[in-house]
Amino acid sequence: MPEVSAVDRDYNLWVLLHQVSDIIFNAREAELQKYGLPATQAEVLFVIKAIGDKVTPAQISRMIYRRPHSVSGIIDRMVKAGLVKKTKDLHKKNLIRVTMTAKGQQAYKQALGRKSVQKIMASLSEFERQKFKSLLETLRNKGLKELGIDPKKLPPPKFV
């Protein structure tokens, strides 16, 4: 068997990380299917709830770490689905604010059950989850630095 080089090992580790993230995403999609709510839209509802109404698309983009362009597409689909509405800021006319509609509030309540994520995370002990979190934070800070972003300006997600 050929020896695995350091660069291959690191790459494999990232692919595994990527896979796990996708696997949990798919479990979440399956869970939300009965409400007809895509997992990414559920994520955005959590962000709006966390930041408060009148959040801007740029704030959402920073929180879910997607490009502004792709966030704009997600929001437009959510407007179409009647979950949020976009309004122009009263003072800065070129600033868009996003607010949850009554239908969005209802969808948020449905999305609050997150058994899929909980069940998968429960495969780690409380101690292991702490360790996992600290390893992820180290990678996150280093990764943001590599991208030229100050980690302090992008606090870790806290949806509570």
Add this chain to the structure above:
Amino acid sequence: MPEVSAVDRDYNLWVLLHQVSDIIFNAREAELQKYGLPATQAEVLFVIKAIGDKVTPAQISRMIYRRPHSVSGIIDRMVKAGLVKKTKDLHKKNLIRVTMTAKGQQAYKQALGRKSVQKIMASLSEFERQKFKSLLETLRNKGLKELGIDPKKLPPPKFV
């Protein structure tokens, strides 16, 4: 400060995982930009190299853990870019095989440098990387079971 519930903690942990995966992906995109090669297409080139030529789209889909539908779109863009070609299997006419072109081989060689991933992973010690891998594997196996997939049928990624 309100107490963070267990379900919120687990959800935040997944969002963090998701973020780290995206951050490394973005660093990889930045690294590959000079070759005009999207990171996802580079991933597919690694899969073809790992499995060998004449890989099927379904095999690629399993390896990079994307839906067959989205893999099919990626492959079509790679055909258009001249990186791979699709051929019909000689015996099973409805089976598509994907092979790397000379241009694809060259792009693969350019993509072999993975300094972005290595630099970020280097923020963890060798021991921490081992621990991180084992935690991810636990989550991966549990997640696949939740999705009704036998983890043994989807071996961890090894691109060597």
